[in-house]
Each structure stands twice: as C-alpha cells, then as structure tokens.
Amino acid sequence: MRRLGTGIGWRPAIADAVEAMAGIEWVEVVAENVCPGHLPDSLRRLRERGVAVVPHGVGLGLGGAERPDPVRLAALAERAEVLGSPLVTEHIAFVRAGGERTASDRLEAGHLLPVPRTREALAVLCENVRIAQDQLPVPLAVENIAALFSWPGEELTEGQFLYELADRTGVRLLIDVANLHTNHVNQGEDPAAALDALPLEALAYVHVAGGFERDGVWHDSHAHPVPEPVLAVLAELASRVRPPGVLLERDERFPSAAELEAEVAKIGRTVAAAVRAPAGAGARPGVVPASGAGRAAPSLPRAVDEAARTRLALGQTALLSALVAGTPAPEGFDRGRLRVQSRMLTAKRGSVVALLAPELPRILGDTYRPRFLRYAVGRPLTGGHRRDALAFALHTLRHDPPEGRVARRELRDWWIERSGRASLVGRPWARWARAARFALLGR
Numbered sequence: 001m002r003r004l005g006t007g008i009g010w011r012p013a014i015a016d017a018v019e020a021m022a023g024i025e026w027v028e029v030v031a032e033n034v035c036p037g038h039l040p041d042s043l044r045r046l047r048e049r050g051v052a053v054v055p056h057g058v059g060l061g062l063g064g065a066e067r068p069d070p071v072r073l074a075a076l077a078e079r080a081e082v083l084g085s086p087l088v089t090e091h092i093a094f095v096r097a098g099g100e101r102t103a104s105d106r107l108e109a110g111h112l113l114p115v116p117r118t119r120e121a122l123a124v125l126c127e128n129v130r131i132a133q134d135q136l137p138v139p140l141a142v143e144n145i146a147a148l149f150s151w152p153g154e155e156l157t158e159g160q161f162l163y164e165l166a167d168r169t170g171v172r173l174l175i176d177v178a179n180l181h182t183n184h185v186n187q188g189e190d191p192a193a194a195l196d197a198l199p200l201e202a203l204a205y206v207h208v209a210g211g212f213e214r215d216g217v218w219h220d221s222h223a224h225p226v227p228e229p230v231l232a233v234l235a236e237l238a239s240r241v242r243p244p245g246v247l248l249e250r251d252e253r254f255p256s257a258a259e260l261e262a263e264v265a266k267i268g269r270t271v272a273a274a275v276r277a278p279a280g281a282g283a284r285p286g287v288v289p290a291s292g293a294g295r296a297a298p299s300l301p302r303a304v305d306e307a308a309r310t311r312l313a314l315g316q317t318a319l320l321s322a323l324v325a326g327t328p329a330p331e332g333f334d335r336g337r338l339r340v341q342s343r344m345l346t347a348k349r350g351s352v353v354a355l356l357a358p359e360l361p362r363i364l365g366d367t368y369r370p371r372f373l374r375y376a377v378g379r380p381l382t383g384g385h386r387r388d389a390l391a392f393a394l395h396t397l398r399h400d401p402p403e404g405r406v407a408r409r410e411l412r413d414w415w416i417e418r419s420g421r422a423s424l425v426g427r428p429w430a431r432w433a434r435a436a437r438f439a440l441l442g443r
Contacts, residue, residue, distance in 0.1 A: 002244065006026075006267070007025060007027055007248070008024055008027060008247060008248045009056075014260065026052035028054045028089075028247055030056055030057075031075075031076055032075075034055065052084075052085065054086070054087060055076065055080055055085055055088050057089065058090075060072055060076065060132065062090055063094040063115035063121070064312075065094075066309070070135070076088055085138055087172065088141075089142065089143060090140065090141075090142055092143065093115065094109070094113050094316050098313075107325065109320055110345060114150070117150075117151070117156040117158070117161045120308050120312065122156070122161060124312055130169055143174040143175070145176070146183065148217065149187075157197065158194045159196065162198055163197050173203055174205055178211060180195075181218065185213060186218055195236060203243060207247055209248070210222065210227060210250070217340060219344075223250070223252045226263060231270050234274070238270070248264050318330045319333070323341055325380045326377065347369075350373065350376070353389045356385050360414070363407055363411050364411070367402065375392050375395050375400070389418075393411055394415055
C-alpha cells in the first residue's frame with residue numbers, strides 16, 4: 001500500500017488553513033461534494049504541490065440490500081481519475097432502503113447506518129464490494145462506522161466481520177479509531193479485540209476524529225477536539241502496524257488554523273511514539289493472529305441469491321422506517337437507542353438543509369430548528385436534501401408561517417425563485433401566474 005503520511009480532511013471552510021499547514025502530505029475530500037469539471041482552486045494548488053487527494057464517498061450504501069448504483073459508481077470513478085487519486089474510500093453502511101424490492105416508498109437516511117453482522121448480510125456486502133471494485137479505476141478501501149445500536153441476532157464481532165470482508169474480497173480497510181471508541185462506549189465492544197482480529201496488512205489508512213459523551217452515549221460529532229481515549233486506540237493500532245496514512249477529520253465548528261495544526265501534530269506524535277514502543281501482548285506489528293478467539297474462519301466467495309437480498313431489504317426498510325417515518329420499532333431492537341438515533345437523524349437533516357440553503361435559517365432565525373423538527377415528523381427524506389429544503393419552505397408557508405410580513409415575504413420569494421416559479425415573471429400571463437402562486441401558498 002502506498003504510504004500517504006499525515007493528512008487532514010479538506011473542507012471549503014478550512015481550505016486556506018490546510019494549504020498553509022506544514023507537514024500535510026495528503027488530503028481527503030467528500031466525493032459527492034466535488035464537481036470534476038470545477039475543482040476548487042485550493043485543491044488544484046495542493047495537487048500541483050504533489051499533495052495526494054483521496055475521494056471519500058458517503059452515498060453508495062455498499063451495505064444495502066441493492067447492488068451498487070452504476071451512476072453513483074461511475075461518478076466516484078470519475079472523481080478518482082480527475083483527482084489522480086491513489087485509491088477511493090467508502091463506508092460499510094446502508095444509507096437508503098425501500099423501493100421496488102419491498103413494494104414500499106424509497107427512504108433516505110441522510111446518514112450512515114450499521115449493517116447486521118450476520119453471514120447473510122456479509123455475503124451481500126461482499127458481492128456489492130466486488131461489483132464496486134470491478135468498476136473503479138483504483139483500489140477501494142472501506143471504513144467501519146460508528147454505531148449507536150446493534151442488530152438483534154448478530155453472528156460476528158466487528159473484528160470478525162471486517163476480517164471476513166477483507167479475506168473474501170481483497171478490499172482494503174480504512175479503520176476509524178474514533179468509531180472503534182464510539183462502539184466501545186455505546187455497545188461495550190473492546191477496541192483491542194477488534195484490532196486483534198483485523199488483517200492489518202490490508203490497512204489503507206486511519207481516520208481520527210473527535211466527539212462527546214452525553215447521557216452515556218458517545219456522539220461521533222467530527223466537531224470537537226480528538227479526546228485522549230481515541231488517541232489511545234490510535235496508539236494501540238500503531239503498536240501493531242505502522243499505518244500507511246493517518247488523517248484528522250473535522251466537519252464543523254472549526255477551530256483556528258493553529259489549533260488544527262497542533263491537533264494534526266499531536267496525532268503524528270501519538271503514532272510515532274506507539275511505533276517505537278513494544279507491541280501489545282500477543283501481537284506483533286503488522287501480524288494478524290493465526291487462529292483463536294476474535295477471528296472467524298475465512299470462507300470462499302459465493303453468489304448471493306435474490307431471496308437473501310430481499311430478506312435484508314425488508315429488515316433495513318423496517319428499521320429505517322422506524323427511524324425516519326415514525327413506524328413501530330422492529331422486534332429485538334433497543335427502542336431507547338432507536339429514539340436517540342431518530343432524533344440525531346432529524347437534527348443532522350436540518351443541519352444539512354441549513355448548509356445547502358443558508359437563507360432559511362437567516363430568514364427564520366432562532367425558530368428555524370424547531371420549525372424544521374416539526375416539519376420532519378412523519379415526513380421522511382425521499383428525494384435529497386435540496387428538494388427537502390423546498391418542501392420545508394412550502395410547508396412552513398402553508399402551515400407554520402413565520403411572524404412578521406418581511407419574513408413571510410422573504411421566505412415566499414425564496415421558495416418561488418428556487419422552485420422555478422420565478423421564470424413565470426415577465427410572461428404575458430404573469431398576472432395569472434402571480435394569482436395562482438398566491439393561491440397555492442394560501443396567501
């Protein structure tokens with residue numbers, strides 16, 4: 001595996017800081033946020049300096065019941081080629097469910113959700129990964145995610161699940177040590193046991209990120225400094241094998257450039273100190289235990305029948321419907337954890353809409369978030385966040401209008417312009433369109 005070195009997640013808000021940061025050898029970009037024909041100038045300059053750029057996908061849903069979408073795969077491949085990337089990465093997660101296979105509406109999570117650690121779900125995931133590998137121009141690495149809840153009837157530990165995935169497909173692993181810590185706090189899973197089971201020779205690179213604990217639940221926020229327990233997991237991993245790359249993820253609430261640089265430097269020191277130190281008991285750097293507890297026996301790839309995909313689809317649809325549409329929780333799940341996850345999904349959905357349509361929180365002020373939470377109840381995400389923003393604005397105008405004529409007019413004008421109704425202005429029948437528009441909005 002090519003050595004990447006020390007990196008940071010590139011985001012537009014910290015582009016200047018990343019460019020000026022000493023010692024940055026590579027960056028990672030969210031694949032869906034990059035337009036191949038219009039790369040940001042900052043990314044162009046970094047590439048010209050020899051800084052590697054790795055696209056990190058969030059929308060494929062490799063852990064879902066359906067085979068990977070060819071359009072999404074082609075888009076990820078295009079970004080890898082345009083950026084000259086040494087590899088691309090995605091997540092071991094599902095992000096949507098429903099549709100024709102389950103004779104139900106298509107639902108979007110807007111978030112990464114865990115797949116059941118069963119052999120049947122693993123077989124589906126392996127086939128999906130192989131399909132993706134065949135369509136991508138560079139190697140694929142997949143990331144373990146942070147989970148707030150687990151599926152009932154799971155048959156494998158996280159380490160066993162990842163081992164078998166890499167063993168069957170040859171896929172590389174992107175290990176997020178913050179997610180290992182999250183799963184330790186939320187589900188009692190031992191990070192060291194997971195590391196013991198991993199095929200560390202398949203390691204592509206490592207993610208490090210911050211979070212916070214509230215009411216016994218660890219929230220992987222990517223908006224807080226990296227805590228010592230996460231650095232301890234990083235050190236544990238680095239005592240086993242020198243990571244080809246280590247990257248700091250930060251998505252919001254960005255600190256100063258100096259603080260970011262100091263945090264990257266601290267991560268580098270943690271790795272360097274752990275590599276120099278003796279490896280943990282029972283393991284040598286870069287060597288996977290040959291047998292015993294914590295490791296599942298490798299098995300040969302096998303074709304997945306459609307019945308297995310349908311069973312997985314039904315389970316994922318029922319779960320996602322409970323999380324985003326208010327249907328009853330499926331049997332065997334921790335209902336309290338599902339309620340927390342549901343609130344988190346709604347809050348994240350509102351944050352994404354605010355990011356894509358910053359005029360909405362400006363117009364609505366402090367009432368934006370409670371209004372969005374009221375709107376989202378019983379209205380799952382089905383058509384993407386931009387459509388969600390339009391639907392929220394129209395719902396607010398019709399059923400929850402803001403106080404003040406100015407705010408109502410600004411919100412109405414925003415919706416008219418973004419929904420395409422503004423194109424009616426100036427036509428011979430504009431007067432009729434204006435009257436219809438006001439009737440539609442109930443104004």
